[in-house]
Amino acid sequence: MNIGVLKEAKEETRVAVTPDVVDALKKIGASVIIEKGAGEGSYFSDEDYKKAGASIQSRADILKKSDLVVSIHLADGASLSKIKKGAFYLGMFQPAVNPQVIKKLSSGKVTVLSLDAIARITRAQSMDVLSSQATVAGYKAVLLASTHLTRFFPMLTTAAGTITPASVLIIGAGVAGLQAIASSRRLGAVVDVFDTRPEVKEQVQSLGAKFVEVEGASHSAAAGGYAVEQTEEYKKRQQEAIEKFAAKADVIITTALIPGRKAPIIITKKIVDRMKAGSVVVDLASPNGGNCEYTQHGKVVLTKNGVSVIGHQNLAGSLPSDASKMFAKNVLNYLKLLVKEKKINLDLSDEILSSTTITHDGEIRHKLTLDALGGSKQDGKKPAAKKKA
Structure with missing residues (x-):
């Protein structure tokens, strides 16, 4: 053979x-x-x-x-x-x-x-290429964000005063999202996390992040653990919650993908336009169209209000x-x-x-x-x- x-x-x-x-x-x-x-x-x-x-x-x-x-x-x-x-x-x-x-x-x-x-079952974990490559992408997304961010990630106490920690908002607590949480926390950031699956709350909290709950999500069990399309009513509530947290975020990392579908738009231009100057959005869904309206695959877009939106060509391939x-x-x-x-x-x-x-x-x-x-x-x-x- x-x-x-x-x-x-x-x-x-x-x-x-x-x-x-x-x-x-x-x-x-x-x-x-x-x-x-x-x-x-x-x-x-x-x-x-x-x-x-x-x-x-x-x-x-x-x-x-x-x-x-x-x-x-x-x-x-x-x-x-x-x-x-x-x-x-x-x-x-x-x-x-x-x-x-x-x-x-x-x-x-x-x-x-x-x-x-591959079926999302325990026996298949050692063969799951989406998980292994998402681990790489989630880690590298945080490093990429740190190089574009105009401030420190950790809290620093210096003779020149105290620097407050960066605020990171992560959309999606799959493998990439969880790795992004862990890497952000290692660098000293304060992390908030959105996910449509309430069952990931414990994992998020175990990594030292805050899980932001939005009621009314469609259950993902029928999709074998993959994300599913949500109702318009839920999307509206999610959008309102994300707008609130995005306004204070220094970094947003998006990871939302639905198998066989274009990536859902979660971070609208309106949300980005209200972010602080010098903030960063890293869109891991860029190859599938992106979760951010400003995303251009393979490019870094600098918005008029000074936010860097990164649609990397191949984050896993960067390591x-x-x-x-x-x-x-x-x-x-x-x-x-x-x-x-x-x-x-x-x-x-x-x-x-x-x-x-x-x-x-x-x-x-x-x-x-x-x-x-x-x-x-x-x-x-x-x-x-x-x-x-």
């Missing part, structure tokens, strides 16, 4: 498989093929991969030989068309955002496995070495479940494997992708029996 690892597009610094997991992949029965230069952006050389036991080959050879191809993002169209029929393709592909690409892969009988669709190691460990743990007796064994009765299997046997199985394509009866089929490849 050959596992081929592709080099990402030039704007992506991360790599899907790092040298430290190559030996473990070999132990489950895989020969690992790395595209030349795939690890350069993450500071892993071809020689590092060779020492770990991988072979370095061209993209064409990888696509031709691999039983399972791995990349973080979807490769370019020309490369995707050359993945061999019946092969598996693993990564973090946002299938509902890229439905036409998924449809073409399905037509070519490629089984698409997307880790960003590529560790981000790649975390992603690679997620991939390894997933493959330990997928590969049995040195063969790919796609057991669709397993909740983890079923949730991540976007296409199989020429059919699209992922509901959000089907919805994006206009709907289909395919998502109503019963899981197939165990398949081997």
Whole structure:
């Protein structure tokens, strides 16, 4: 069984498989093929991969030989068309955002496995790429905010007087939000947190932040722990509460995402226009349209009232070495479940494997992708029996 690892597009610094997991992949029965230069952006050389036991080959050879191809993002169209029929393709592909690409892969009988669709259950935590990469993004968001903020984060008592601590407002207490809370508190800031899920209140408070409750939120249980769309009445109450806290905030960090949907606008221009001059907004939802009306993806916008609104291109990729190691460990743990007796064994009765299997046997199985394509009866089929490849 050959596992081929592709080099990402030039704007992506991360790599899907790092040298430290190559030996473990070999132990489950895989020969690992790395595209030349795939690890350069993450500071892993071809020689590092060779020492770990991988072979370095061209993209064409990888696509031709691999039983399972791995990349973080979807490769370019020309490369995707050359993945061999019946092969598996693993990564973090946002299938509902890229439905036409998924449809073409399905037509070519490629089984698409997307880790960003993984079931949010305890058993899947070690494979959850959204969580691992959100950890990196939440940490780096705070550091980025601190470099743009015009004042200190911690309280300082000096001969020149006392400096009060910065006030940080965090929207969303998922993995990224919780990491942002912890990092902000380490730097000495006072932190307020909004989230539509009341069940995260205890986690927020355990990190030393204040949880701001807004009544009437739609429950997230039906969405498997992911955020859900809220009612207009709730949004209005939330907006009023956020306006109050934003007016005193030095930093706002937004993390609100809904799978398969454009990111909801939470921080309006009106809210930003009332913030203090020199304040900062870091929008982690920038790749999906942004939670702030001023956000421009990949840019820092300075508003007329002196607020910096940051829509970073790829926060996880700004710490590529560790981000790649975390992603690679997620991939390894997933493959330990997928590969049995040195063969790919796609057991669709397993909740983890079923949730991540976007296409199989020429059919699209992922509901959000089907919805994006206009709907289909395919998502109503019963899981197939165990398949081997």
